[in-house]
Amino acid sequence: YKKSSPLVEKRVTFERNLRAEGLMLEKEPSLTNTDIMFVKIHVPWDTLCKYAEQMNIRMPFRCRQIKSWLPRNPMKLDKEALPDLEETDYCYTAPFSRARMHHFTINNRHTFFSNSTRSRIVHHVLQRTKYEDGKSKMGVNRLLGNGTYEAAFPPHEGGYKSRHPIKTHGAQNHRHLLYERWARWGMWYKYQPLDLIRRYFGEKIGLYFAWLGWYTGMLIPAALVGLLVFLYGFLTMDTSQVSKEICEANTTIMCPMCEENCNTWKLSDSCVYAKVTHLFDNGGTVFFAIFMAIWATVFLEFWKRRRAELTYDWDLIDWEEEEENLRPQFEAKYSRVERVNPISGKPEPFQPFTDKLSRLMVSVSAMKKIGFGILFASFDWEFVKKNWQFATSGTGVCINFMIIMSLNVVYEKVAYLLTNLEHPRTESEWENSFALKMFLFQFVNLNSSTFYIAFFLGRFAGRPGKYNKLFNRWRLEECHPSGCLIDLCLQMGVIMVLKQIWNNFMELGYPLLQNWWSRRKIKQTEREERTRGGQNVEIKVQLPQWDIDWNLQPMNAHGLVDEYLEMVLQFGFTTIFVAAFPLAPLLALLNNIIEIRLDAYKFVTQWRRPMPARATDIGIWYGILEGIGVLAVITNAFVIAITSDYIPRFVYAFRYGPCADQNAACLRGYMNSSLSVFDMGERLNVSEESRYCRYRDYRASPWSPVPYDFTLQFWHVLAARLAFIIVFEHLVFGIKSFIAYLIPDMPKSLCDRMRREKYLMQEMMYEAELEHLQKERKKNGRRYHHEWP
Missing domain, CATH: 1.10.287 (Helix Hairpins)
Incomplete structure (x- = not known):
């Protein structure tokens, strides 16, 4: 706390009550900031035992050695070099009881309770100690909120670096062990020491890294299949019948791409576009879309099994979440309305249902308006973007990305305000509500332009001579003759790569700069120069661990919300439009290999040690992942049916193509069949040779009885698209449900x-x-x- 803080009375009362609970307090001034005073808390053995029994903490009852006959796995940690990592001992555990203390394996009282368990016990006491006479005037969180204390954190166990090699001298502490065998970049191919992570940071953070590691491992088969689909498109690019017809169409004149300052052009000019489109729109597209839908189900179902194993190994099977304290804002808002808590039997502030419903409706309506605003705002840029040039398309995507990242900052503040408007009762309710809003805002913001390109671009442009215009002025953009899929691929690829680079830079770069600046400010404190007899004598000042940690960056105010949000949005990008971009799983895999070590380095070296917390699952994020899996099936069905040319090619091959002749390619003549004719002589003064141009549509010719009307082939293609969507969705949902039924949760x-x-x-x-x-x-x-x- 600050020595100049005026809230002395509350602090004195709080610390007196802490001593009454059995804690030992020691005060020490900061060596780097003269206005800061540290309050160090020590927990005696008897107090630890008392609260361990009250909190029903499970402790080791009896251990037995497990020897494996399997050969050593090079991806696992070397147990011989890590004597402190006792993962070879399997311990039975039971709820701690002072009456049966002789049953438990207590070899050393100083190490019987781990540091994370000690911190959790201390936090339990801090949250339930009063600082004023009142029903709920208690808890260190309220004192942090009103400025009585500046921060509350458990110190790290020491430095994370050593002059001596860990293999010869061993680890100095668990932090050093985590750095050497987890956080270093050289450990990228090793399994994560989840038991040690859980022991040092708590179960909640341990579950996050377990889920991230499981997700990364499951991306390996998805990335391999996606790469094979891409390589198949690359190997068949030159032999594709459609690409060959486009590249050889030197005499096919296409209609102008705009009404002013645009000339006709040859279809062969889009040869490169056609070949690149074939990389992503080929025979493996449908297979890969089905594979990724099944993969998402298998990933979630097997994660439930993995979570069950972790909760068992970490003694969380019978753990029930403790009754949380009320948020100070909730207490201040509804202090006049009380009811008896059915669990504790004590009166507490209560939010009436009508008030809660009205605030929730206001929050939901505000989110809808903002969401639609994001969607329509993305149209403006798409109208002016010239889709037929790679350079212009790439520039448009980059500008779109900068707008997306700028809006994310705004939407975070909006989500914060809307969550506070609802006045959630507890911190976990606040975190779940905030996480859901952040996901919805950023999901719409990130994917609005992608949805527009996939399902709206070129669908309402009209035809030559009768183009639809916005406000009777701007002509709506239409797809390139080779299709809109290339724009969708470019949009996804650039945004995905740039977002991952930006997130990784901000996650590591910002803490590094902040901590470098803190070290620069205290450099004179660490090394003081004194003049003695005309000579400069350098004296090194060894800072205590709590002073070093004070100058590190605190963990994000939203906890693990930002970490989960980044990965869940990536999961959406990997699955929702994977039919249009099969390389998405590969990019996600490469990013996550870096992300695991980057997060590990950040937690171990750049952040203060977070307060250990227990959890049995990943919370609301599992439901969001399931929702993304359902949405992915629907969007991929529409991408294949509407955005890609798979259905038009399929209809032509089996209805209009020369498949009756087995020696001829079924798609021969497809490009000519998919282009309609427009008579430019109706409105322009042109020669007879250049009077007619072609455009992408299924319409009757100008000399037919009903000019420019939809042909029978158009209705066949439309019926096939609708039929494909229905069959694809029912088939994939059926397979997903069957697989989920076959795989038990435990x-x-x-x-x-x-x-x-x-x-x-x-x-x-x-x-x-x-x-x-x-x-x-x-x-x-x-x-x-x-x-x-």
Whole structure:
């Protein structure tokens, strides 16, 4: 806290009550800031045992050594070089009880409770200690909010670097061990030490890195299949019948791309466009879309199994989330309305249902208006973008990306205001509400232009001689004769790559700059120069760990929301339009390999140690991932049916193409069949040779009985598109549901282990109690025998 803080009375009362709870407090001034005073909290053994019993913390009851006969996996950590990482011991655990303390494996009182467990116990006490006389005037969070204290954090266990190699001298502490075997970039191919992460940072952060690692591992097969689909398109690019017809169409005159200052052009000019489009729009598109829909289901179902194993190994199966304290803002708003808490039986502030519903409706309506504003705002840039040039398209995407990132800052503040408007009751409710709003805002902001290109671009442009115009002035943009898929690929590829680069730079670059500036400011404190006898003598000042951590950056105010949000948005990009961009899983895999080590480096070296917290799952994010999986099936069905040329080619091959002749290619003549004729002589003074031009549509010729009317082929293609959407969605949803039914949420081996452990634990408890009673009888018998004479 600051020495100049005026809220002395609350601080004195709070610290007095902390001492009454059994904590030991020690104050020490900061060596880097004369206005800062540190309050160090120590927890005696008896206090730890008391609160460990109250919090129902499970502790090791008996351990046994597990020896594996399998050969050493080079991707796993070297256990011989890490003596502190005791993952080879399997321990049975039971809720801690002071009455049965002799049952637990207590080799050393200083290490029996891990540092994260100690921090969690201290945080439990800090959250429930009063600072004023009142029903709910308690908790360190309220004191942090009103400025009584500046920060509250557990210190790191020491430095993360050492002059001596870890293999020869061992790890100095768990932080050093995490840095050497997890956070260093050279460990990118190693498995994560999840047990050590959980032991140091708590279960909530451990689950995040477990989920991120699982997601990254599951991306490997998706990336390989996507790469094979891309390579298939690359190898067949020159032999594609459609590309060959476009490249050889030297005499096919196309209509002007604009009404002013634009001339006719040859279809062969789009040869490069056609070949690039074939890279992403080929025979493997439908297969890959089905594969990714099934992959998303398998990923989520197997994550549930992985989560079940982790919650069992981390003793979270029987853990129930503790009753949270009320948020100070909620308490201040509804302090006049009270009701009895059905769990604690104590009166507390209460938000009426009508008030909650009205605030929720205001928040939802505001989100809708902002969301539609984002969608329509993206149209303006698309109208002026010249789609037929690669350079202009790339520039447009880059500018669009800058607008997206700028709007994300605005929408974060809007989401914060709307969440506070709802007045959530607890911190977890606030975090879930804020996370959902942030996802919806950023998802719409990030994907609005992509949805426009996929489903709206060129659909309402009209035809030559009768173009649709916006406000009777601007002509709507139309797709290139080779299709709109290339624009969709460019949009996704550039935004995905730039966003990942920007996020990685901000996650690592900003903390590094901030910490460098902090070290620069305290450089004179670390090394003071004093003049003695005309000579400069340099004296090094060793800062304590709490002072070093104070100058590090605190964890994000929103906790893990930003970390999950980045990965969930990437998951959406990887699955929703994967039919148009099969390289998305590969880009996501490469990014996540970097992301894991970047986050690890940030948590271990650049951030203050966060408060350990327990959790049994990833919270609201699992429901969001399921929603993305459902949306991905629908969007990929529409992309294949509407955006790509798969259905028109399919209809032509089996209805209009020369497939009756087995020696001829089924798509021969497809390009000519997909182009209509326009008579420019109706409105322009042109020669007879250049009077007619072609455009992409299925319309009757100018000399037909009904000029420019839709042909029968148009209706066949439309019917085939609708039929494909229905069949594709029902087929994929059926496969997804069947796979989800086949995969149980908990492995059978885990169920057997749980039942086996429960049985063995009861036996061991009985044997330990019997052994304890026998020792007591022998001890008493010797004492009585000694006293009887």
